[in-house]
Amino acid sequence: MKVEFKLFAVLFLFSALMGTIYGIFTNWTEPVGAVALYLTGALCALIGGFLWWTGRKIDLRPDDDPLGEHSDVEGDYGFFSPHSWWPLFLGAALALIALGLAVGWWLVMLGVPLVALAAIGWVFEYFHGEHAI
Missing domain, CATH: 1.10.287 (Helix Hairpins)
Known part of the structure; x- marks a missing residue:
């Protein structure tokens, strides 16, 4: 610190x-x-x-x-999926929102559900069953 x-x-x-x-x-x-x-x-x-x-x-x-x-500071940084398409979809949806801020609010309203969908898809990518990892 x-x-x-x-x-x-x-x-x-x-x-x-x-x-x-x-x-x-x-x-x-x-x-x-x-x-x-x-x-x-x-x-x-x-x-x-x-x-x-x-x-x-x-x-x-x-x-x-x-x-x-x-x-001394080495450690596990977590698991990152090497073949995930969700970051691409999330980036495109965020770009759509950024474009909507410049063009019109209707485009932002179109991009918000896409951001939510892409974020949920990325977070729950490996949860396909009750006990899936």
Whole structure:
């Protein structure tokens, strides 16, 4: 958690500094950019604070060891179907929704059930019976 906390701390400092610089260069007449940068910094501080708080409560991970090896964090990442067509259908349905945002909402309404169908098909691809795996 130390690496993630440091990352968000740096992002907080960067956003706060850039918000101040942006405000100075625009003479604070255009407040939207400075506010957006300050809010980005606040959200980075929120996430960084959560990671710091959580990192205090749990043991060190292999990622936090500066002398750690890559083999220390190896593990099973799960099972991914090598011959599944469902990701293609899900991507096409999401592309249809993205196109619908540009063209018309009727296309979004057409794509939402297709996304649901493709997601359900992908999740339950290997469940064809009561005890199938």
